[in-house]
Amino acid sequence: MPIKFQSKPGLVIYLTAGDPSLEATHAIALEAIDAGADVIELGVPFSDPLADGPVIQRASERALARGTTLKDVLVLAKQIRTARPQAGLVIFTYLNPILRYGLAKFADDAKAAGADGVLVTDIIVEEASDATSNLLAELDRVSLAPIFLAAPTSPDDRLEAIAAHSKGFIYAISRTGITGKQQSLTGDAQSLVARIRRWSTLPVAVGFGISNATHVAQVAEFADAAVIGSAIVELIERSAPEDKSGHAQAAAVARFIKGLRQPEAALTR
Amino acid sequence: MASVILPSAPSESRPGRFGIYGGRYVPETLMAALVELEREYESAKADAAFQTELADLLRDFAGRPTPLYFCKRLTEQLGGAKIYLKREDLLHTGAHKINNSLAQGLLAKRMGKQRIIAETGAGQHGVATASVCAHLGLECIIYMGEVDMERQHLNVLRMKLLGAEVRGVSSGSKTLKDAISEAMRDWVTNVRTTYYILGSALGAHPYPTMVRDFQRCISREMKQQIIEKEGRLPTAIIACVGGGSNAIGAFYEFIPDRDVRLIGVEAGGRGSALGEHAARFSGGNPGVLQGTFSYVLQDENGQIALTHSVSAGLDYASIGPEHAMLHDTKRAEYTSRTDAEALDALVKLSRTEGILPALESAHAVAEALVLAPRLTPRDILVVNLSGRGDKDMGIIAQELHLDSHPGEA
Structure with a gap:
């Protein structure tokens, strides 16, 4: 069950659920899909997001300060699924909130909400099949796609294991580091995607540091999709943070996404 | 070698x-x-x-081996078990x-x-x-x-x-x-x-x-030293537990000696409500924080809780995974002492033995002060004095009003 990327390059848009409000995330997600996002990654805010840079840390703090819970995120997922049945929907989370919720219940509820896949930042393939954190068995039971991260530092034997356990798509991390914008893509990303292709026929999405149309065009040359996270979250932070309805942010995000597939416009600006 | x-x-x-x-x-x-x-x-x-x-x-x-010191005056005052200190506080840079x-x-x-x-x-x-x-x-x-x-x-x-x-x-x-x-x-x-x-x-x-392997020299020396001094193993080893490195180092060689009680002391802080302490075993649940699955202080949504302790080294929401196992198998006991008890113990040890412990280690001393009088002179307690308290003088002076004028304190 690979997740379909309708357009080339595919666009995966990450949103921290509940920032600036659940209602706003809902509005932003729908506008993002209408503007061309193939997949929405709905981020579950976590108190200690050690794989994230300052932008997503701040968004998580704001979402938690408003009381956003995993249960809320799953309700939101269901609303987005109902409103936009064709879009890809991935729950993006750290492990502890779903462990506390119960992995079996989480899998059931994420499936019922209409999610396609689950990405857990701090779980590696080995621990995802360990008895104490058997995420793979639970996702498999309800036919939800496990999406794993592949890193430039992952040797081939790890890429092989990641490929063997992934469904949906494989998320290739563009560089060593945490989430956040960067000036240009390193050579790491392209060689990583080439190595992943040796082990998998799944679509490969490249993320971390992708923030403009030039990056997206570069990624399109060697991968199936680009993941945009911090750039969108920062845009939401900057656009009318006092507007909790999300209309202003949704309009800004839609404009931004439309621009991402127009590298010429970006280059001549 | x-x-x-x-x-x-x-x-x-x-x-x-x-x-x-x-x-x-x-x-x-x-x-x-x-x-x-x-x-x-x-x-x-x-x-x-x-x-x-x-x-x-x-x-x-670093200055190894560190001495095992008998607290003669403290033992006499408490009137129970003999109290020894493993002097990790004497190491270069001041702690284990x-x-x-x-x-x-x-x-x-x-x-x-x-x-x-x-x-x-x-x-x-x-x-x-x-x-x-x-x-x-x-x-x-x-x-x-x-x-x-x-x-x-x-x-x-x-x-x-x-x-x-x-x-x-x-x-x-x-x-x-x-x-x-x-x-x-x-x-x-x-x-x-x-x-x-x-x-x-x-x-x-x-x-x-x-x-743990790099800290187990503590219990290896301790075991040899107590046998030299007393000809037998102690009744209990007491150590404070933040992440748990000094405690696991002090416990490790005694794990097979089932008669030796292993007592870990967490930070009781200033109350039992979530956020007021760092007692992971009484207030936490199994979970994942920063790379390991262990007991974690967290809310019902799996968000990591804030913690409080007067000692920065014990002020942490999770605990080393080996301690979690020792807790569940009941091989080690875990308890907690409050900020106030730790401060009292710090003063007591300073004035009775002339040894100023770190605020972290003072939690272990506080447990010994409670436990020793309940035991007999045949019993032996070894407290791992993981660090010295020079670093804490600012907090201690503030908490105990040491800077105030005579008559005010």
Whole structure:
């Protein structure tokens, strides 16, 4: 069950659920899909997001300060699924909130909400099949796609294991580091995607540091999709943070996404 | 030649797992580095030259073995069990942390890594790591929560003097947990050039095993010393538990001796409500924080709770995974002492024995003060005095009003 990327390059848009409000995330997600996002990654805010840079840390703090819970995120997922049945929907989370919720219940509820896949930042393939954190068995039971991260530092034997356990798509991390914008893509990303292709026929999405149309065009040359996270979250932070309805942010995000597939416009600006 | 590191431990169910606890819960980017570290550690264990170099440094640079000291006056005053202190406070840089920093510093050198990062809570691990880096000529960056930088200011100055760069962490609770997160963010970014000297028996495999092995010299010496002095094993070993490195070091060699009670003392802080203490076993649930599966103070949604302790080194929301196993199997007992009890114990030990313990270690002393009178003179308590209290003089002076004029106190 690979997740379909309708357009080339595919666009995966990450949103921290509940920032600036659940209602706003809902509005932003729908506008993002209408503007061309193939997949929405709905981020579950976590108190200690050690794989994230300052932008997503701040968004998580704001979402938690408003009381956003995993249960809320799953309700939101269901609303987005109902409103936009064709879009890809991935729950993006750290492990502890779903462990506390119960992995079996989480899998059931994420499936019922209409999610396609689950990405857990701090779980590696080995621990995802360990008895104490058997995420793979639970996702498999309800036919939800496990999406794993592949890193430039992952040797081939790890890429092989990641490929063997992934469904949906494989998320290739563009560089060593945490989430956040960067000036240009390193050579790491392209060689990583080439190595992943040796082990998998799944679509490969490249993320971390992708923030403009030039990056997206570069990624399109060697991968199936680009993941945009911090750039969108920062845009939401900057656009009318006092507007909790999300209309202003949704309009800004839609404009931004439309621009991402127009590298010429970006280059001549 | 003295063997510094003994063969692999009986308490691990498989590498990196202590019962159901432990593991490697990290972003994929760090996996290659953790595997490399594990391999290098295994090869260093089998390398006589590495062990000799470490043994020499532990003796001549750090000051091992540390004495086992009988508290004659305190024992007489309490009128129960005999109280001994394992004097880790006498080590160079002031706490047991140097045992681990030296060993990991040598590992980093062996791996050809020139850039060292570390987190610190009370600053003792930071000072130890900064000293080791100065000794070995390595670049050193220490992450420390801003709250801790203020309450352990003397240690911040010491690290700077030793040539380390101290980076303040302003996220979250601005304490140890946030310093670890920031160190992990640095590591994930600079993983190809950087070695992370984690200071406690925490984090992803191989750290909990490796740090415990580098601290088990404490219980090895303790066992030999108590047999020399008393001709038998003690009734109980008492140690404070933050992440748990001094405690696991003090317990480890006694785990097979079922008659020896192992007592870990957590920070009871100023109350039993979530956020007011760091007593993970009474207030926490199994979960994953910063690379390992263990007991974690968290809310019903799996968000990590804030903690409080007067001692920065115990002020942490999770606990080393091997302690979680020792707790569940009931091989060790875990209790807690409050801020006030720790301060009282600190004063008592200072005035009775002339020894100023660190606020962290004072929690273990506080437990001994309660336990000793309930036991008989046939009983022996060994308290691991993990560090000295010079670093805490600012807090102590404030809490005890030492600066006030005569008659005011």
